[in-house]
Amino acid sequence: MSTQQSPLIKDFFDSETSTFTYVVYEGFGSSCVIIDSVLNYDPKSGRTSITSADEVISFIKAHQLQVSWILETHAHADHLTAAPYLQSHLGGKLVIGDHIKNVQTVFKGVFNLDDCFKPDGTQFDYLLKEGESLAFGNLSLKALLVPGHTPACMAYEIGDAIFVGDTLFMPDVGTARCDFPGGDAKTLYRSIQKILSYPGQTKLYMCHDYPPNGRPAMGVTTIADEKASNIHLHDGVTEEQFVRMRTARDKTLEMPTLIWPSIQVNIRAGHFPEPDANGVAYLKIPLNAL
Template sequence: MLARSLYKLSNPIRKFSTDLIKPKVTCLFHNDTNTATYIASCPETGKCAIIDPVLDYDQVGHRVTTIHADSVIAEVTKNHLEPVYILETHVHADHLTGAKILKNAFPSAQTAIGFNVTAVQVQFSRLFNLSNFRTDGSQFDKLIKDGESFSIGKLNLKAFWSPGHTPACMVYTVGDAVFSGDTLFMPDFGTARCDFPGGSADVLYQSIKKLFELPDEYRVFVGHDYGTEKRGVAWESTMGEEKRNNKHLNLSTSRDAFVQWRKERDGTLKLPKLIMESLLVNLRNGELPEPEANGISYFKLPINAL
C-alpha cells in the first residue's frame, strides 16, 4: 500500500487546460477484453496520441495476432494522422498491450507510461523470478512525471498520477478530454478494483477526489466498459456526471464508506483471466518473453502465488 503521506506530495489539480482547441477522439473498442483504445488528435495539425492499444491473444490456442492494432494503424493512416505518443494509463492486467506493433508502424512516436512503473516492475519481476530483467523503465521511451505537460500539435496534454488501482496509474487530459484508464469508469459502473499488489482503496479515493477538481464540462473517456442491457457498451461521460452520479464514488461519498465498500467488493472478485500473460508482456512494453534456444517464447506462470 502506498503511504498516504507520500501520496499527498503529488501535484494537485489547481490549474486546468484552457485550450480552445478540442481534440478529436476516436474509440476503437476491443470486444474480447472490453478495452477502449483511443486516438486523440489535434484537428489543426493532425498530430495524435494513441492511448491503451491492445495485442490480441488467444488464451486457448496460445497465439498472438495484430487484428486490433492493425485497425488502429488503418484508422490513423486513413485520417492522415501523425502519432507522436503511444500512451499507457498503467500496466494492464486484463489485456496485452499493442504498443510494440504501433511503435513498429510509427517509429517516430514515443511509447510512454507513468514514472512509477518501476515499482510495478520490481514487484512483479520478483513474483515471476525474472533474471536479468531491467526494472528502471528503460523498455519505454518516456516515463511521465506527475503533473508533466507536453504538446500534441496545438493541444496540451497533462498527466496526473492517480494510484489506487495500481501504484503506476496515470490519467491524461488532452484539451477538454480526460482519459481515465481504470481509475474511473462510466457512472453506472463505478470505479476500479484495488486488490492488486500495491493497490489501495484509500489512495484511489484521494486520486478520484483530485480528478473531481476538473471542470464539469470536461469529457471523460474510460478505459473499459462491460455494457448493460439498457445502454449497451459506452465509453464517454462527463466529469459533472461522474461527480454527481458515479455509483461508487461521487461528491457526497465519504472516504470511510468508499474504502469499506471497495474492500468488501474486491474480496469477492476473481483475478482477470489474462493477468499473468498481460503482466509478462506489459512490463516489457509489449515485447513477448525472449525466445528460448528453440526459437519459441514461453509464458512463465507462478502457481499459488496470488
C-alpha cells in the first residue's frame, strides 16, 4: 500500500446505470484524475446526453482542478464513457489498461468491424501496464491488473484507496460476472485475492452498486468488510467453490441493457463510429451472437 497522503475523493452516482464516477484530487486547485465517467444514453431513441458528465465538469471547475488523466477500469458493457466529452472541456489524457487490445480484437470480430478500426489501443492516449504508476500533482496511482470480469480489467491504487472497477461489489452484492468474451471465473478469483491481500483498512471504491433490500446506493467498503461478509467470496470460500457458484449464477443473468452500444463506443475510447455519407453515426446489433 502506498505511503502517500490520503487523496480527496468525490463520487457521482448515475442511477440509470448504477455507476459511480470518481474525481480524485489533493485539494483546491490541485491536479486530479477522473475514473469511469458516464455518457447518458437513451436506448429507445438512440440519443446521448451529458447530464452526468456536466456534474463532473461543474465540480472540477468549482474547485479549480486540473485534469491530468481520464481513466477507465475496463471497456464497460453497461454504460457509455463520457471521456472524450470531458477531455474536450477539461483536458487530460484518456487511459486504460494495455490489455484492451485483446478486448478490441475479440469485439472487432463480434461486430465485423472494417479495417478502419485498429485493435491496437491507439484510440486511447495512454495504455497502462501492470504495476505502472502515473503521477498527478503530489499524488500518484498504481495500476493493478485484475482480469476475470474481462481480460483487460485494471484497478487503481491511490494512497489508501483502490478503485476496483467491476471486480468486486459491496459485500451484500458480491462479485462481477465472468461470462462476457474473455471472462473467466478462476481468473477473477485470483484477481480478487490479489486485492484482498492489502491491509484490512484499505478502502475499496466500487464502479457499480445494485443495492438489495432497498438500501441506499453505496460506493465504498474496506478489505476487512469484504473478507468478512462478501456473499460470494468471504474468507474460507475456495477457488473451486467460487468458480462453481459464479458459473452457475452467470447462466441465469440477462445481458446488460446497453451492452451493444456500450462496447462499440467504449472500445473506441468513447468516440463514436465514423458517420456515414449522410452525416449520421450508426451502431451495429449482431443477431444471435452471444
